[in-house]
Amino acid sequence: MAKPVRKAIFPVGGLGTRFLPATKSMPKEMLPVVDKPLIQYAVEEAQAAGIEQFIFVTGRGKQTIEDHFDISYELASTLNERGKKTELDMLRAALPKPGQVAYVRQQEPLGLGHAVWCARNLVGDEPVAVLLADDVVLSKVPCLKQMVDAQAKTGGNMVAVMDVPREHTRRYGVLDVAGNDGKLAEVRGLVEKPAPEKAPSTLSIIGRYILMPEVFEHLGRSERGAGGEIQLTDAMAKMIGRYPFHGLRFEGKRFDCGDKIGFFEANIAYALARSDLAKDVKAILKAYAD
Numbered sequence: 001m002a003k004p005v006r007k008a009i010f011p012v013g014g015l016g017t018r019f020l021p022a023t024k025s026m027p028k029e030m031l032p033v034v035d036k037p038l039i040q041y042a043v044e045e046a047q048a049a050g051i052e053q054f055i056f057v058t059g060r061g062k063q064t065i066e067d068h069f070d071i072s073y074e075l076a077s078t079l080n081e082r083g084k085k086t087e088l089d090m091l092r093a094a095l096p097k098p099g100q101v102a103y104v105r106q107q108e109p110l111g112l113g114h115a116v117w118c119a120r121n122l123v124g125d126e127p128v129a130v131l132l133a134d135d136v137v138l139s140k141v142p143c144l145k146q147m148v149d150a151q152a153k154t155g156g157n158m159v160a161v162m163d164v165p166r167e168h169t170r171r172y173g174v175l176d177v178a179g180n181d182g183k184l185a186e187v188r189g190l191v192e193k194p195a196p197e198k199a200p201s202t203l204s205i206i207g208r209y210i211l212m213p214e215v216f217e218h219l220g221r222s223e224r225g226a227g228g229e230i231q232l233t234d235a236m237a238k239m240i241g242r243y244p245f246h247g248l249r250f251e252g253k254r255f256d257c258g259d260k261i262g263f264f265e266a267n268i269a270y271a272l273a274r275s276d277l278a279k280d281v282k283a284i285l286k287a288y289a290d
């Protein structure tokens, strides 16, 4: 029987240059959508998919991420003194259990593939999920849970995919598809950031992956791809034909929070989805629309 997906990698070693100056001394992954940091959305999504071990690939200046998933004694004691039980309970509920989180440093930001490779010794010989915190997905069933359920049936590698306008293919890893039942696409090839006229389809990968451990061998060869970076897509492409490989058209709406406009849109969408905020946000949006 195929091994279950128990571990997840969160690559958070990037520089976040598109969000300077906000990211000069603060990790991009700590930017909040409404009132929760991007990385917490990703961790909660992984928890909801049954993930038990959380591996963060960090870099310099990312300590606040470690602090975020730790107990803050001073804050807890102050909240306690002030009788703020709701806030205390919320913070406690968000804490992973002792020993569930591990951190490894990516010494240089050489690309997403390199970041994932840095986690190899903590993953070992089992499938692993990869979540990019700057992609958030608003959905009824958390995106990774949809993938884990689908992958339990197909086995092998799986990526979350969505159709993008052809002029945007340069921003994504794009699938060459063999078969397609509308929900699951069988992957025949992968191209990183193709020009629109060269893209084999418009079915593009977002920041959610389930990968077989063999990916680390391919990443270990340190071959540079698009943009001179070690690309995860290139290593994944080497596994096509060796394992089942599927793209899952997930249900939900994805926001690219690594980009300013995507980030603003996510804030609006998540605020509108909140019963305590929706009314006021709608009124503000209406006032600006006039």
Ligand code: UTP
Pocket: 011, 012, 013, 014, 015, 016, 017, 018, 019, 028, 029, 057, 106, 108, 109, 110, 111, 112, 114, 115, 132, 133, 134, 258
């Ligand atoms: P991005 O492609 O968004 O790069 O990375 P970035 O450096 O974070 O942001 P920009 O483009 O300069 O604005 C996608 C994810 O992969 C991680 C990032 O932290 C982000 O979560 N990443 C990227 C690494 O962990 N290491 C890298 O070398 C590159």
